[in-house]
């Protein structure tokens with residue numbers, strides 16, 4: 001399948017600082033892709049280059065095979081929503097949404113009709129004549145979304161659009177944005193530093209770190225098959241266990257902390273005995289017990305802190321000065337209290353190998 005948006009060899013330098021390096025990415029038509037990464041990892045810069053507000057230092061950008069690098073932002077047919085809404089304060093919701101059509105010289109009667117339909121789609125029927133200050137944050141963000149979509153853009157870019165909203169509103173807006181995106185089928189890039197938001201909304205997640213793409217894959221693949229240590233650590237929770245491969249043929253490794261163990265899945269390329277690697281053990285895949293569970297790998301741990309979440313609890317413990325995190329069902333935690341010695345137990349299938 002040929003891709004819709006293609007980014008190849010993208011590099012961006014600000015003065016002496018390299019903000020992006022070797023960014024390659026293909027996005028399919030209609031896809032909902034999320035850029036996820038910590039603050040400063042290059043998400044916004046990539047978005048601004050796609051939108052045309054920043055010039056790339058190096059690299060190629062094409063939509064359906066046509067270069068867009070030399071097009072001015074207004075000629076790219078891209079809709080953008082920022083975190084701070086950026087609505088015109090003196091225009092009504094309706095006139096805010098009509099504005100991009102006005103810029104495109106769409107006849108007022110026809111444009112207003114389109115703007116009304118778009119406000120209805122984002123759930124703001126009846127709010128047409130309100131000014132931004134007469135609307136809540138969530139409503140203003142819906143207006144911004146309607147304004148970005150009203151001219152039927154080829155691409156919708158959303159830069160942390162829900163960052164200013166409280167948790168409940170955020171969750172309902174996530175569902176709304178997904179619904180609207182599906183209804184219109186518009187190719188979308190959504191930027192966030194919130195992994196749960198990325199997990200719940202995306203067809204594909206692109207994980208950024210320090211100006212590079214660490215991994216681009218479907219949410220569950222990112223979670224279950226992290227390509228790098230960084231991804232394993234950033235997405236979900238992980239115990240990252242340093243180890244040395246002792247026998248690649250039988251998937252054996254030796255960890256100074258946890259002892260000898262076999263691993264289930266993970267990197268397969270260019271492995272050799274003696275190689276230093278990282279074994280990923282997810283907290284929810286380990287079990288705690290008073291006595292070792294037969295048929296499992298196990299190690300002792302001293303419980304330091306128990307954080308109860310009701311349905312589950314996070315048990316933070318220490319082994320040889322290293323912190324281990326285990327997540328257990330809420331009901332299971334009653335067997336333990338802080339200061340107790342216990343066993344962590346796991347099986348080979350729970351151990352994932354990363355080499356980068």
Ligand SMILES: Nc1ncnc2c1ncn2[C@@H]1O[C@H](COP(=O)(O)OP(=O)(O)O)[C@@H](O)[C@H]1O
Nearest residue numbers: 014017019037038039040041042043044045046
């Ligand atoms: N105009 C600029 N001048 C200098 N440095 C910049 C500029 N824009 C962004 N940067 C730097 O580039 C890096 C990536 O920024 P950005 O793309 O905004 O990150 P993110 O959106 O992932 O938080 C940061 O270190 C930031 O300080």
Ligand SMILES: [Mg+2]
Nearest residue numbers: 040043044045
């Ligand atoms: Mg940003």
